[in-house]
Amino acid sequence: MAHSLRNTASARPSSSLGDTVLQYGPVTRLLHWSMALLFAWQFLGMGLRLALGRTPLVGFFVGTHASVGSLLMALAVLRALWGLANLKRRPPHGEGLVALAARLGHLGLYGLMLIVPVLALLRAYGSGRGVAVFGLPVLPGAPEKVQWMIDAGNAAHGLLAWTLLAMVAGHVAMVVVHRHVWKDDVLHRMAGRRTATAQ
Numbered sequence: 001m002a003h004s005l006r007n008t009a010s011a012r013p014s015s016s017l018g019d020t021v022l023q024y025g026p027v028t029r030l031l032h033w034s035m036a037l038l039f040a041w042q043f044l045g046m047g048l049r050l051a052l053g054r055t056p057l058v059g060f061f062v063g064t065h066a067s068v069g070s071l072l073m074a075l076a077v078l079r080a081l082w083g084l085a086n087l088k089r090r091p092p093h094g095e096g097l098v099a100l101a102a103r104l105g106h107l108g109l110y111g112l113m114l115i116v117p118v119l120a121l122l123r124a125y126g127s128g129r130g131v132a133v134f135g136l137p138v139l140p141g142a143p144e145k146v147q148w149m150i151d152a153g154n155a156a157h158g159l160l161a162w163t164l165l166a167m168v169a170g171h172v173a174m175v176v177v178h179r180h181v182w183k184d185d186v187l188h189r190m191a192g193r194r195t196a197t198a199q
């Protein structure tokens, strides 16, 4: 798919930091892979909490959860803005049902990347606790309890977070399918050497 793209003019990024129709640029890649690591941290911590209960190791992960989650939310906002700015010169998904599924899948990932931390922050505000990010008070608590914010967070934060994990598993599975079944690798768009023009 990507290999058949031979549009050398639009393959050149307008800046070396931006995306091209062949590959994602360094900013997109940095955001994608650093956020993937931070998500792995969040899910590992919460998975261990479910599996082991309250142990010192779990306590360590739980202690960083709100800070890392808030950082992820800020990065997701930056990433969405960067994605919009680069929308016209990103690697295309082509036409048809698979392309539509890829587009909707990425959109769904963005939606969950934003709503999952927003629900937790809403709950932290509504409960009056507020949030400190790596020790820095960033969000104050509400002066009085706001029950609907607490209820929304309790009902949906964990549930949607696990849904996000399931979608990420599907996302990674599709990367493998592209590479090994359909033989139209998409991984090179997000990883490996970048080329300035089409091969």
Ligand code: HEM
Binding pocket: 039, 042, 043, 046, 050, 065, 066, 067, 068, 069, 070, 072, 073, 113, 116, 117, 120, 121, 124, 131, 153, 154, 157, 158, 159, 161, 162
């Ligand atoms: C995108 C970032 C985040 C991800 C992926 C994430 C993921 C998760 C997961 C998987 C759970 C376990 C749910 C369960 O026990 O079944 C959880 C729980 C929790 N998270 Fe997050 N979280 C994120 C951001 C945040 C933020 C920013 C805060 C605080 C401001 C927060 C506070 C909590 C709390 C208090 C719990 C325990 C109560 C509950 O299950 O809802 N999380 N989170």
Ligand code: HEM
Binding pocket: 028, 032, 035, 036, 039, 083, 091, 093, 102, 106, 109, 110, 113, 168, 171, 172, 175, 186, 187, 188, 189, 190
């Ligand atoms: C080992 C883990 C991962 C691998 C191998 C992987 C691989 C890829 C690849 C190859 C692409 C380019 C696909 C294309 O252009 O059609 C991509 C794009 C994307 N990935 Fe991942 N990914 C991983 C983890 C994640 C995680 C954890 C998230 C979010 C929670 C995520 C969200 C996205 C999104 C939204 C895109 C669209 C481009 C963008 O706006 O950044 N990925 N990924």
